[in-house]
Amino acid sequence: MPFANFKVPENTLTPKQKEEIVTRTTELYVELYGERARDNTMVLVEEVADGGWGISGNVLTLAKFGEAVPTDTSGA
Template sequence: MPFANFKFPEGIVDAARKEDIILRTTDLFVEYFGEEVRPYTMVLVEEVADGGWGRAGETLTLEKMGLPPKTTS
């Protein structure tokens, strides 16, 4: 079963963009493996809390990435 897992900082990917990521990733797997994998393809789009991930030993935040902080409303 083809599987892709995308992780984004919380709040920067809206529902329409998530749907596009899922559709385009599925289409990519189908292009590579054939139409028969479509029903078995899983794409997971996860949102990670600000500061809940890092790279090379450094915690990443929206501020460090030059993005506006998520507003709570």
């Protein structure tokens, strides 16, 4: 079963954007493995709390990037 796990900063993607990640990732696996992969592909989009991630031993936050991204939670 093809599996993809995306970890993204919390509140930076809309529900529509998460849906697009799932759809496009599934299509990529179908392109690589054939149509048989469609019904067995699992895509997980996990939101990581701000400050719960880092690079090279440094904790990163949206504030450090200067880009607090508002999320449309309405699903529109």
